[in-house]
Amino acid sequence: MSNSTQTLVTEFILLGFPELHHLRGLLFRTFLAIYVMTVLENLVIMVTIRASCQLHTPMYFFLANLSVLEILYTSVTVPKLLADLLAQARTISFSGCLTQLFLFHSLGSSECFLLATMACDRYLAICHPLHYLAIMDSRLCLYLAMGAWMDGFLACFVSMALIFRLRFCGPNVLNHFFCDISPLLQLSYSDINTIGVLDFVAALALLRTSLLVTMISYAHILATVLRIPGRASSRKAFSTCASHLVVVTIFYTTTIFMYAQPHAVSPFNLSKLVSVLYSVVTPLLNPIIYCLRNHDIREALVKLLPAFRPS
Known part of the structure; x- marks a missing residue:
């Protein structure tokens, strides 16, 4: 077929979990409960840190940023997943797919950048406590947080710009529950070798560099x-960092498995399972591991509870 007679794809069909079609109702209730709990947990943490003066420290400032990020991160994929579990036509527009x-x-x-920043913050607090407050002032904390957010978006800009230029003229069924790079590239009629190598190298550099700084x-x-x-x-000195290590281990293990290896290595069913872990389950566990087990957070939350009770 010549290029002049090819029809460009305007929407994609998200295949989701066809092997679990008979469990759609259970999956919907499970993912909805996880999503609601994730949002509520992170909102509680944000409100608690904001309302408690004793938590106005660099560590909790970064934790509040992590909570905002987790809400946005899980909201990019889970609401669409929930809608598709109820819908007959599980479609997403071309522009909506690339935006997601x-x-x-x-x-x-x-x-990745924020977790590395938080590791550096804990390093300064424990290894250089006498200089910590002088170095990690409010202005530097703001710059570091803004840098983590901005660098994350800039790191993906080139790859996304190249993907936007690809031609999609044939099959439009994505074997995934959201728009991810590997299944999307497999549907393109364009040469994807350069983009595949670039994405692999960029993911490897990003994950390994941030993980190296953290370690x-x-x-x-x-x-x-x-x-x-x-x-x-x-024990007391290291207890504030143990939970951070748990979060880092879960996050990097799953993301390195998905993105810091050639895309053809992992079968898609396994990839979808791992995607559920880092895009749905991990944002639920992070607030519990990171904050709700934290003594200062629990103490501040107990003090705030009377303020929310009806008089």
Whole structure:
């Protein structure tokens, strides 16, 4: 067929989970409960940090940013997933697909930068406590947070611009529950080799660099903690960072599996399962691991509860 007679695709069909079609009702209720809980958890954290003066510190400022990011991150994919579980025609427009793709990867990249920033913050607080407040003032915190958000979006701009130029003239069925790079590239009639290599290299550089910064920070933290006399003091010093390490492990394990390897390696059913973990389940667990188990957050929340009770 010549290019002049080819019809460009104007919308895609999201295949979702066809093997679980008979469980659509259960899947809808499960994903809805997870999404509502994720939004509520992060809203509680944001309100608590905002309303509690004792939490107006760099660590909790970054945690509030993480909560905002998590709400946006999960809202890019889950509401559309919920709508598709109820709809007969699971379609998304071409522009809507690319918008979802750009926002999802930009917010994910921003989370990489933000987690690395938070690791550096904990490194300064534990390894250089006498200089911490002088270095990590409110202006620097604001610049670091803005940098994490902006760098995340800039990191994805080139790849997204190249994907926007691709031609889609044939099959329009995406074997996924949201618009992701690998299934989208497989539908293109254009040469995708350059974009595939560029996306792989960019993902590898982003994930490995941010992970390296995080791991180096925690290596220094661990070395410092081990030199603190007294087991109780060591445990208390490292307890504020243990939850961060759990979050980092979950986040990087799943994202490196998905994006820091050639796209053809993983079968799509396994990829969709891993995608559910990092796009739906992880945003639910992060507030619990990171904040709601935190003594200061719980204490501030208990103090705020009477203010919300009817008089």
